[in-house]
Amino acid sequence: MEIKLVGVTKRFAKFEALSRVDLEIKDGELFTLLGPSGCGKTTTLRLIAGFYIPNEGKIYFGGNEVQDIPTSKRNIGMVFQNYALWPHMTVFKNVAYGLQFKHIPKSDWPKLVNEALTKVGLVGYESRYPGQLSGGQQQRVALARALALNPDVLLLDEPLSNLDAKIRGSVRAEIRKLQQALGITTVYVTHDQEEALTLSDRIGIMNEGKLVQVGNPHELYEKPVTKFVADFIGTNNLIGGTIKSTSEGWISVDTPVGMMTGRSNSDCKSGDRCTVAVRPENVHVVEAASQVSFDNVLSGKVSFVSYMGNALRYEIEHEGSLMTKVDIKDPLDHKELAWGTEVKVGFPKSAALIIPE
């Protein structure tokens, strides 16, 4: 079932939580809404679920308008952040509860509940109460409950945020495998970019009630269209400046720390304010006295070094209190520079992305 949002706006009193959002989610894909807290991602999910009615705009499920159809008639399955398992019902009753509204005869319930629990690997826990289960088990019961009704759409609201970091990874993989196996259209809300990148077919990044960019994980990481996305996804060095000139696809930018050259995915006009974004793993650092042949070079001094095992990260201070991060991927062969060392920082123009404002 494909989902489409057209010009959807949602206001709470005077506060506009969502402004004119257009979004298409394809049949069978796992689509993630990603953004900082308060960006409107949960509001979007709850609009799709039907807990909210949009002030403006339309929502389509497989071509049918649904914005005025109540939640109970939308055939969705939802997993809540706190699981929302009913504490007064056993696992069996929790999973089976929705079946009565689908007019499924009671004799079929055990089979269907068993199927759902098999999917999440919790067969044998039917007579337990939620309070007797671990967080991970509760999470899986919630998933089984959502799947038992064979919904058209699966909605997941930060389902992993209440789990320990250790099991979060395995549950994440389970969800992805299950979703692929069932081929169910899934909308997933999270504020954790790592979760989003590893899990999703496509991601919609939201900020301040707007959908900023939609794309697959590669596109978002490699071709952010705004400074916000560049900053939010992964780690980026961001240097503000003004576009000076463009030639043969290469763009020159005037920044407080010197001229920079880079490429861009957008139209750039000279005189525009812009941001130069470069990932720490693409930046190199050498002692100030060394000869360098990079397209873009900045001088500064080491202000902080952190060893992360598989990488070494320098934080370099430049004039005008600009800080850049440099990652050394294989610290084994690298001779560590002491704090305070005067250095040069450089990166190729192909690694510099120019994002106009």
Next chain:
Amino acid sequence: MNDRGGMGMVKFRRWLKVSNPWVWPIFLFLAFFVIFPLVKLFVDSFTTADVPLSPLREAIMTVDLMEEKIASGDEEEAKAALDDLLVQIERSETSITRTTAALGAALTSQQKSIDRWNEVLSELGVIKSALAGMTTPEEATGEARKLKELMSKAVQLPNKAFSVKFFFDVFKDKVYMKALVNSLTLGFASVVTSSIIGFSVAYLLVRYEFPGRKLFNFLTMIPIVMPPLVGVLGFIFILGRGGTVNELFYLFAQKIELTWPALSNWLFDHLPFNFVYGWHGLLMVETLHLFPLITLNVVDSLSKIDASLEEAAESMGSVGFKRLFDITIPLTVPGFVTGALLVFIWAFADFATPHVVGLNNFIAPLAFMDIQQFIDRNLFKMGITVGAVMVMWSIVFLIVAKKYVSMKDYSTLSYRPVERRPLSKGWSALALVFLISLMLFAFIPYLGVGLASFARGWSMTPLPTTWTLHHYKRVIFDAPGYIINTFNYCTLAVILCILIGLPIAWIMARTKMRSRGALDILTTLVLALPGTALGIAYIRAFNTPILIKQPLANIWIIIPIVLAVRRLPYTVRSSYSSLIVVHRSMEEAAESVGASVLKTFKDVTMPLIWKGVLAGALFSFMTSIQESATTILLSIPGWETMTVGIFNFYTGGTHGDAAALGFILIIVGIVTLYIVNRLSSTRAGGGFFG
């Protein structure tokens, strides 16, 4: 070697830290004023009737008196003493016969004691016939001495034994069984009706937004302020046979006699309407009085349900009443059960209302009358046993409720409340009509009591015809003792409540002491104990001197103590829920920067919890001034409270004075409740009961 003193000190400190000796006085208090009276009550109810042996003691004293008079040559007085002696011998014989009968009913064979009593009886017969033939005190001296010796031995003989007779007599006695069934029926029926109204009100207040919601939040609490006896009298004043409403109907019937004779005649045939006399009236009075207990507790549970629990149901197609009954109502069970338990106990143990609406056979009034009379020892005994039976019932219900609640403890500290939905104009109007008419009915007793307190000789008219402040002058200036005593006792009781209750709450919230479970059970048990039963237990436990010369039951301090015990659970629970909210880490933070435990409590804990504690204490105060069962049972002449005053005035026929006292009580209660409401940021109540 020279460090031994230091080592001792360290050991002592460690011992202090581990065993917390400061809690001992609290345990001592609970043991002496809760456990001991209840145990004594059960022991007494399982003991044969203790026939008083006073005639035997009097006979000994009379013999002494006679000898004294003979020695002083007072012939006439000595003769009178001899005559007395003969009467006392006869009364002693009766006592002994009844004692042997009582011993015969014991569970274990008491034949040895019975034989010895019979020996005493036969010797007494010999002495009696010897004395009967003598005319002058001088010649009776010898026999009298023999009598004194016999009696002195006899009073040492056992006159009590373990017995289940009285305990089972209650269950064999048709009157008591009928009364028990009636009281249980009233209890259950009140739970049903109060639940329907109480839950509807709670649901409206928590889930919907409509004009005046906040006002009704407070107004719907007020009906629990209801002084005994005059509360129901207020209903009678307005809805009784000669009450305002029926009088208005009479006037109306007269008015339309000519214009609409048919209706007029029908009215005259059927007037007065019976609004209050009988089961329907009883149930109405109890429901309108007790529904706030359900509302208070359900509001607490309802507002703590996380919105996602209902949304999850909605996402699977469960809506409307289906969702309400499958998800919402089951989730309010913990609060509801507590409220229902309180309603049940309150109605079950109500000893005044059934009587006023003309129903007699209920268990609490029976026990009450049995204990209050001084004629028949067997009836008194029955009263004790009924008290024990009432305690037993409340323990049974407590076990059922407790199990239910503890198994389903859904309380979480972080939750996203369900948003209030604004009601449309039409539904708002309907909600307001429901709440306003409910409040009108619930406030009828206040109107009745208020009018009666300002009326002179009010009868057979819709409203009083002459107004007066006479009743207030009487109860405020002529007999101020009732009001002064009530305020003194209740203030003392509240102080005791805080002194005992706050440490208990602290132990339960902050320590891992093994006694926590016992403290929890004990405070919950007290919550479920009917006042009548506790009053009877106190009478039995403290009517003999313990440690001090006077029996405690004869000293006024017993009243603040029993009030404190009765209301202790409210203070404990409100303090506990305030403490739970203050995270332990806040106190640890203070300790980490060097504050001592006491300093931490004073500077961090207390400022964060005082509102909750004070609200609980004031709630204890508000309910203490209304306490009647124990205060009447334990009342000591000269030390009466307002509720005792209301009874005295009522039974003395001065209803106006009773109403004036009642109205003062109502006003004080409402003002206290208002302060409680302001102190607790959300609605008060859950903290006191849940």
